[in-house]
Amino acid sequence: MSTFDSSDLVGNPGAWLDGSGDENEIVLSSRVRIARNLHGHRFTHNCDSAELDAILRKSLDAARRARAFALSRYIAMGEISTLDRQLLAERHLVSKDFLHNSASRGVIFTPDESTSLMINEEDHLRIQGFAPGFDLGGAFRRANDLDDQLAPDVELAYHDRLGFLTACPTNLGTGMRVSVLVHLPGLVHSKEIHKLLESLRKLNHSIRGFFGEGSEVMGNFFQLSNSAALGTPEDVIVKNLREMVVKVITYERRSRELLFRKAQRLLEDKVWRAYGLLRYARSVNTKEALSLISAVRLGVGAGLVRDVPIQTLNELVVYIQPAHLQKRRGTTMDAQERDVSRAECIREALTRSGRG
Amino acid sequence: MTTCQNCKVRPAKVHYTEVVNDNMVAMNLCLECAEAKGIEINKAGSYGLGDLVAGLIDDTVDSEAERISKVRCPSCGYEYSDFKKIGRLGCPECYDAFEAQLVQVLRHVHGSTQHAGKKSTQVGERAAIRERMSALRGELTEAIRAEDYERAASIRDEIRGLEAQVEDDA
Numbered sequence: 001m002s003t004f005d006s007s008d009l010v011g012n013p014g015a016w017l018d019g020s021g022d023e024n025e026i027v028l029s030s031r032v033r034i035a036r037n038l039h040g041h042r043f044t045h046n047c048d049s050a051e052l053d054a055i056l057r058k059s060l061d062a063a064r065r066a067r068a069f070a071l072s073r074y075i076a077m078g079e080i081s082t083l084d085r086q087l088l089a090e091r092h093l094v095s096k097d098f099l100h101n102s103a104s105r106g107v108i109f110t111p112d113e114s115t116s117l118m119i120n121e122e123d124h125l126r127i128q129g130f131a132p133g134f135d136l137g138g139a140f141r142r143a144n145d146l147d148d149q150l151a152p153d154v155e156l157a158y159h160d161r162l163g164f165l166t167a168c169p170t171n172l173g174t175g176m177r178v179s180v181l182v183h184l185p186g187l188v189h190s191k192e193i194h195k196l197l198e199s200l201r202k203l204n205h206s207i208r209g210f211f212g213e214g215s216e217v218m219g220n221f222f223q224l225s226n227s228a229a230l231g232t233p234e235d236v237i238v239k240n241l242r243e244m245v246v247k248v249i250t251y252e253r254r255s256r257e258l259l260f261r262k263a264q265r266l267l268e269d270k271v272w273r274a275y276g277l278l279r280y281a282r283s284v285n286t287k288e289a290l291s292l293i294s295a296v297r298l299g300v301g302a303g304l305v306r307d308v309p310i311q312t313l314n315e316l317v318v319y320i321q322p323a324h325l326q327k328r329r330g331t332t333m334d335a336q337e338r339d340v341s342r343a344e345c346i347r348e349a350l351t352r353s354g355r356g
Numbered sequence: 357m358t359t360c361q362n363c364k365v366r367p368a369k370v371h372y373t374e375v376v377n378d379n380m381v382a383m384n385l386c387l388e389c390a391e392a393k394g395i396e397i398n399k400a401g402s403y404g405l406g407d408l409v410a411g412l413i414d415d416t417v418d419s420e421a422e423r424i425s426k427v428r429c430p431s432c433g434y435e436y437s438d439f440k441k442i443g444r445l446g447c448p449e450c451y452d453a454f455e456a457q458l459v460q461v462l463r464h465v466h467g468s469t470q471h472a473g474k475k476s477t478q479v480g481e482r483a484a485i486r487e488r489m490s491a492l493r494g495e496l497t498e499a500i501r502a503e504d505y506e507r508a509a510s511i512r513d514e515i516r517g518l519e520a521q522v523e524d525d526a
Contacts, residue, residue: 042432042447043444043445043448046432046444122444144474159448161469163472164474167444169462172451172471173466173473228465230471231472235473236473
């Protein structure tokens with residue numbers, strides 16, 4: 001088997017972030033994650049390397065029989081470069097945890113990256129289904145189908161009363177986390193986001209920044225998800241989040257309208273300044289880039305900017321990250337070099353879309 | 357880099373949001389001041405989920421807490437105090453071993469202690485069949501060695517039957 005080189009992936013953003021899909025000016029992508037563990041084994045963090053290998057063998061055996069993975073191959077984290085690992089993490093095919101812990105860990109995903117399976121993450125099996133735009137049903141179908149295909153070939157840790165057993169009790173029961181990546185500049189600018197945050201929490205859903213550490217939010221991108229996994233059937237979890245997202249979309253639209261009504265000139269200026277910077281800057285860091293992309297996205301949504309498709313901006317969210325920039329150049333770069341390369345990458349993308 | 361808003365000297369490493377009188381207040385603290393405020397930090401510089409989850413059961417009376425923390429999972433040897441430390445259980449059996457202690461955590465996190473949804477009836481069926489087949493193959497070798505051909509033939513038929521089942525499903 002040839003060594004994996006993530007260069008093949010660099011040129012496309014992954015089917016789930018292609019900018020298509022419903023409500024795509026607010027919802028970038030939908031994701032469903034299902035956690036499963038093998039019966040008769042300790043949880044990953046509590047295993048020695050022999051047990052991790054045994055879990056890996058059994059899991060891979062099942063994965064190779066799964067119809068969904070007919071055209072897929074397994075990528076062992078220990079056998080690829082740090083940069084390749086980082087690139088997979090930037091595409092959400094593996095978690096950040098895999099960057100540091102790589103022995104007996106790996107991932108298998110479909111060529112379009114819409115279905116994936118991490119082995120020996122926090123749980124033995126982490127199934128993920130993705131869909132572009134607001135399509136929780138599509139993401140759920142993918143993850144659930146893979147779960148169905150794996151189930152006959154592995155004996156899972158299951159409890160009659162508690163459901164599927166997971167390393168962390170927060171995932172217990174269905175093992176399912178349903179989430180959407182949303183862009184909420186309207187709610188952030190109108191300062192309504194905090195109220196939303198509080199009410200979502202009360203309704204057992206959580207919202208957090210998608211980029212940035214801790215509570216620092218970059219580019220007004222948020223991830224909205226269910227927080228309870230036990231006691232509610234899968235289809236209801238999906239339905240509850242869907243209804244929540246519909247409301248959030250309505251609030252976001254209303255905030256944007258209000259903002260444009262109250263401060264049209266100010267906002268137009270903000271949008272076009274951001275557009276100008278993206279188009280001509282020679283060096284830009286991730287935080288600034290995301291904030292500029294956010295402003296232009298707002299402009300596209302409002303019909304101000306017409307020559308940049310949403311798809312280009314969604315792709316950029318992936319492409320401007322460090323590993324993507326370095327794989328694209330085929331060389332490692334320090335932070336300053338990356339800022340220059342990032343500006344170049346953005347200019348090229350905008351020029352291409354402007355012509356097209 | 358942001359400076360810690362408490363000591364105004366060291367660089368801020370811990371970022372979080374506090375809700376004070378319905379207002380969101382962004383906090384940026386250095387490790388030392390965060391620790392002084394009683395905020396537990398894991399190595400990545402953010403809160404471990406474990407602290408949040410395990411922190412929920414800290415209200416118990418001291419002596420009782422002491423006793424509870426020593427409860428051990430018979431399967432993997434994990435103590436309840438290990439769970440409190442890292443927020444993860446040791447193995448699937450831990451859920452039975454720490455059942456009484458976990459009820460509060462589950463209520464708080466999920467608002468429920470009873471699973472609803474997808475069940476695991478079909479789970480592992482093929483894996484079990486393959487295991488049975490491998491055991492039968494051992495018996496088959498044994499029967500042939502003992503020159504018990506009648507028994508060998510019946511074992512062979514059983515293996516073929518199981519093979520067909522596994523193939524049908526796949």
